[in-house]
Amino acid sequence: MADDFDVVVVGGGINGTGLARDLAGRGWRVLLAEREDLASHTSSASTKLVHGGLRYLETYEFSLVRKALQEREVLLRSAPHLIRPLRFVLPHAPHLRPAWMIRIGLFLYDHLARRELLPGSHGLRLAGGVYGAPLKPEFTRGFVYSDGWVDDARLVVLNALDAQARGAEVLTRCAVTQAQRGADDWQITLGNGRRLRSRALVNAAGPWAERFLRDHTQGANGRPLPARGLRLVKGSHIVVDQRFTHDHAYIFQNPDGRIIFAIPYQERFTLIGTTDVELPEHEEPPARAAIEAAEVDYLCEQASRYLARPVAPADVLWTYAGVRPLLDEGGSASSVTRDYLLEADAGSGxxxxxxxNVWGGKLTTYRKLAEDGATQLGELLGKAGQPWTAGTHLPGGDLGRHGVDMAAFTAELQARHAGRSPAVVARMAHAYGSATAGLLASPGREIAPGLFEAELQHLRDKEWACSAEDVLWRRSKLGLHYTPDERAAVAAWFDAR
Structure with missing residues (x-):
């Protein structure tokens, strides 16, 4: 006998979990199915920015930038432990863009949407200053502006946690293998053999959205459902040892018209990215995207145009890559819109x-995408429900009397747990927010430096972590800090269970 749901969501990335959360909060019976771990692919491979997209102003995407800037403020309030303000330094390279053009762009960036939490932009003298010290001496002036930073994979997990808390069933490592459309419902089969009946289906499979429709669905006429073409663009990043010690990031303009970021990362490193490499037309998304040597060379070369201490391929400590599903509107890979398209229908005729169907999108606008999608789908089901996520905290985001002051919240935690390493308390505070105190109370055995059994138990039992990879490279980035033996100790902990 099939289990009954109102909505089945396919895909455990940021859009799928965001939709599951919003739909569950409106009272629908929701099941989310992800064939691997949450945020296994695109949603853990971003540049980890909550931003309006300064460069999209050059392609006149004012609506997208405004929407993203509005969402930037909403997200900063919803999860102040996970999402933090970040200032960006833009060194001026006169031969690439004149100063007047940059000033106009930054003025628009400051004023396209209401801004309360972040300071505005201004000019900056780099020569002799702390932000100019890591750069080559020819960069004497620049600009500084605000955006935000987020742990992208944890943002996905928080949305899944909130969806579950509101009644959704969240299944990981469980694919939807068949979805048959009927007149009144969908007959759905999962990879574990379980059968479901659902009033509606959400295809949020990201780069695999087109393939899912083609290979795993059947319409009422028995044929696969029509799919929209996507452009699949790989973005890759490199991590090197720390190139600067201040807390600002850099945005570097490249001669090819693109930009890259150099971002302080995990206390001891610098994150540099991203590339835009278009996959050949009709090529399937790779099971595991990987950086190519030419991309490493490109990122090193462009960063070295600005940094006084050059970056060489031999300096790269870690890399990651993901495939972005972008709407196919022509133009170069870097100029294709990052906006989303929602296609809701009751039978395609x-x-x-x-x-x-969810096509495209970017990390910053996921909540708005979910809100719009939940409203559209609700209307097809007969009751749209009221949007509710804009003023609601994500799990761990309610810091009580501290509001969005993460520094004060962390200081109070450290004072209460004076016997614990301040660095460990700070790391956990940023990961778990208001849930941190419970994990610090009875930490249990230390499995690897700064990683205790209580946290691992929480990650396994509450956050769907099934392996050391899930913990070390997605729900945290402790893998960057650990030796092979220390990583093996975490794997052994999971193997024993």
Missing amino acids: EGGAPLL
Whole structure:
């Protein structure tokens, strides 16, 4: 006998978990199915920025930038432990963009949406200053502006946690293998053999959205459902040892018209990215995207145009890559819109149960995407429900009397747990927010430096972590800090269970 749901969501990335959360909060019976771990691919491979997209102003995407800037403020309030303000230094390279053009762009960036939490932009003298010291001496002036930083994979987990807390069932490592559309419902089969009946289906499979429709769905007429073409663009990043010690990031302009970021990362490192490499037309998304040597060379070369201490391929300590599903609107890979398209229908002309396809999108606008999608799908189901996520904290985001003051919240935690390493308390505070105190109370055995059994137990039992990789490279980045033996100790902990 099939289990009954109102909505089944396919895909455990940021858009899928965001939609599951919003739908569950409106009272729908929701199941989310992800074939691997949450945020296994694109949603853990971003540049980890909550930003409006300064460079999109050059392609006149004012609507997208405004929407993203509005969401930047919403997200900063919803999870102040996970999402933090970040200032960006833009060194001026006169031969690439004149100063007047940059000033106009930054003025628009400051004023396209209401801004309360972040300071505005201004000019900056680099020569002889702390932000000019890591740069080559020819960069004497620049600009500084605000955006935000987020742990992208943890943001996905928080949305899944909130969806579950509001009644959704979240399944990881469980694919939807078949979805048959009927007149009134979807008959769905999972990889574990479980059968479901759902009033509606959401396709939030990211780069695999087109393939999912083609290979795993059937319309009421028995044929696969039509799919929209996507442009699949790989973005890769490199991590090197720390190139500067201050807390600002850099945005570097490249001669090819693109930009890259150099961001302080995990206390001891610098994150540099990203590339835009378009996959050949009709090529399937790779099971595990990987950086190519030419991309490493490109990122090193461009960063070295600015940094006084050059970056060489031999300096790279870690890399990651992901495939972005972008709407196919022509133009170069870097100029293709990062906006999303939601296609909600009740049968594509053939009649049948509702379907919502999610095409494209970017990390910063995921909450708005989910809100719009939940409203559209609700209307097809007969009751849109009220949007509710804009003023609601994500799990761990309610810091009580500290509001969005993460420094004060962390200081109070450290004072209460004076016997614990301040660095460990700070790391956990940023990961778990208001849930941190419970994990610090009875930490248990130390499995690897700064990683105790209580935290691992929480990650396994509450956050769907099934392996050392899930913990060390997605729910945290402790893998960067650990030796092979220390990583093996975490793997052994999971193997024993």
